[in-house]
Amino acid sequence: MVPDLSVELTGRLREAFLEVGYDADGVLGVLGPRAHAALGRGEPEAARRASRDAGALGTLIRLFLLGDAEDEKAVRRALPGVDLDAAIGNEVLRGDGAELRAGLDVRPYGDDEGSWWVVADLDSEQRGGPVPADHVLGVGHASISLARATSRRPVGTLLDLGTGCGVQALHASRHAGRITATDLSERALALAAGTFRLNEVDVELRRGEWFAPLRGRRFDQVVCNPPFVVGPPRVDYVYRDSGLEGDDASALVVRQVPAFLAEGGVGQLLASWLHRRGEDWADRVSAWLPRGGGVDAWFVQRDVADPALYVGTWLRDAGVDPRGDEGRAKAGAWLDWFAENDVEGVGFGFVTLRRTDTEHPEVVCEDLRHAYDDPLGPESAAWLDRVAWLRAHGNDDLLATRFTVPPTVLLEEVSEPTGDGWEAVVRRLHRTDGPGWQHELDETAARLLAGCRGALPLADLIALLAYAQDLDADALTAAALPVVRDLVRHGMVAPA
Structure with missing residues (x-):
């Protein structure tokens, strides 16, 4: 059998849910954060106790979220205007002696902008x-x-x-x-x-x-x-x-x-x-x-x-x-x-x-x-x-671009003791927002990124770094471009 969740039935359910406050905020308000978290872990007893004095909303919480059997009169009060026979005939509810149970999983679900209800089958x-x-x-x-x-x-x-x-x-x-x-x-x-x-x-x-x-x-x-x-x-x-x-x-x-x-x-x-x-x-x-x-x-x-x-x-x-x-x-x-x-x-x-x-x-x-x-x-x-952006900007464009390192990107260093003090063995660029990307860098790359403050184009930074460290500028450019591209792709370096 396939249930017929008609416009009439769902409209009545919606009105009842709105009237008693059966939504994401309403459920959390009754249960509180601890009982709500326990329910999410599959531990219903705290939620059951918290719902006892919550009237019609408590009835719906126990009925649909805890799977309890509820007195028919209490269900009727909690779902005013809903034809219970139609709800039973279309699996929303099911009889259990003199009481009623949920036949479908009908639960509030929300995001930052508000709350919905989701209809699904009961789980195992x-x-x-x-x-x-x-x-x-x-x-x-x-x-x-x-x-x-x-x-x-x-x-x-x-x-x-x-x-x-x-x-x-x-x-x-x-x-x-x-x-x-x-x-x-x-x-x-x-x-x-x-x-x-x-x-x-x-x-x-x-x-x-x-x-x-x-x-x-x-x-x-x-x-x-x-x-x-x-x-x-x-x-x-x-x-x-x-x-x-x-x-x-x-x-x-x-x-x-x-x-x-x-x-x-x-x-x-x-x-x-x-x-x-x-x-x-x-x-x-x-x-x-x-x-x-x-x-x-x-x-x-x-x-x-x-x-x-x-x-x-x-x-x-x-x-x-x-x-x-x-x-x-x-x-x-x-x-x-x-x-x-x-x-x-x-x-x-x-x-x-x-x-x-x-x-x-x-x-x-x-x-x-x-x-x-x-x-x-x-x-x-x-x-x-x-x-x-990278596709539209070739290497010459990258060299002419002024880059910055976003404030959410940090450089972490791990050093080990040596005879002359501490020596860095790992340099890791870490983006602290989003998915938290990490890139390991050598000392030269770290120095290059330190200059990415939006003032000079990448070509000038490479030229200055090559001069300061007595490196071949062409070789440094060839090594730097793929690194910069990868960092741009991960949002760890951005055009100014």
């Missing part, structure tokens, strides 16, 4: 067992990560490929004029439609596999949280399994997104890739790009998982006990496939693509496995800007 803990094959995942770590990694500059048209419960499209509503969302799953589209109606967000929904419903169309931006789990070609759960072998799902999206981008359009997605014995992961993912170029690409690797840990994590995510018969059978087949394909690890990260007509697109693959606080979205947009 809420269900008390494994999820079904057509399970529609709610707001999870992957969807939040993609939202934080996505550029939010205004665009005319945006595609949310594989929308699921609609999280990425909600974020897109802040900066996109028109939004199209697709999914293969009929159930996912039904729940996404409920999400959009609850929030009064206008989204065009299309059903179909991958890009099939979008022939002949192009978008200013594409976002995608695909079923990127890697392994044998099977579909246990549609939200994570593509039916394609290995990392072919990620490869398919990277390969095909550019054809659906307008000139200058940007595609951003989560992806996974195999680390195979004797193969560089950067070579693997770069080979996914369309032949003939025309695409700037930035692959950022956030983590590499051990195969055994990877398998156990995804089994538990679906509510399958790795120690049970089903879990052991699935884990065995999965690990056998990894062994047969020489897989030593599974990489995970973000991909940013831009369609361009240049003959020399920029393709960069780099690790970003250290912790950082700032969202990657603004950085991905700035990275594309810096790549475009």
Whole structure:
């Protein structure tokens, strides 16, 4: 059965939620930061206690966020104007004797600008067992990560490929004029439609596999949280399994997104890739790009998982006990496939693509496995800007440019004691904002950057440094230019 989250039902729910304050701020106000954090860790008791004296809002918190059974009269008071029979008939609620429980996960979710509600299926803990094959995942770590990694500059048209419960499209509503969302799953589209109606967000929904419903169309931006789990070609759960072998799902999206981008359009997605014995992961993912170029690409690797840990994590995510018969059978087949394909690890990260007509697109693959606080979205947009600036400025232009070092960039030195005092063994340029890039430098490069104060062009700085250190100016220029380009690309040196 596919629920019908009609305009009438979602409108009544919206009115009730607004009336009782069931939104992100309201929930936090009742629970307080400690109980709210405990709930996020899967520890509900503190939240249950905090909600006891919160009236109708407390009822909705226990009903939808804690999975408790609530008295029908209390639910009716908390959802004034809502036809409970219609809510039960369309899975929003379900009967439990004389009480009611949530049939769907309907929860507040917000950003810095406000709060939404997201409709999804109950997870394995809420269900008390494994999820079904057509399970529609709610707001999870992957969807939040993609939202934080996505550029939010205004665009005319945006595609949310594989929308699921609609999280990425909600974020897109802040900066996109028109939004199209697709999914293969009929159930996912039904729940996404409920999400959009609850929030009064206008989204065009299309059903179909991958890009099939979008022939002949192009978008200013594409976002995608695909079923990127890697392994044998099977579909246990549609939200994570593509039916394609290995990392072919990620490869398919990277390969095909550019054809659906307008000139200058940007595609951003989560992806996974195999680390195979004797193969560089950067070579693997770069080979996914369309032949003939025309695409700037930035692959950022956030983590590499051990195969055994990877398998156990995804089994538990679906509510399958790795120690049970089903879990052991699935884990065995999965690990056998990894062994047969020489897989030593599974990489995970973000991909940013831009369609361009240049003959020399920029393709960069780099690790970003250290912790950082700032969202990657603004950085991905700035990275594309810096790549475009570098493309438009040849070496002669760079030499004529006055550069500065941003105040967020620091030079760190590690020294060791010697007979004459301390001697620097490591000089590291560290950007303290954004993703926290780091570059190791030699003494000559550090001296060059010390002169980047916006007063002199790079050519003059190199000439002065060559004279002061008795170095060949041409050789120093040849060595300095690629370093400066790399630092510009990472926002550690900027045109004045």
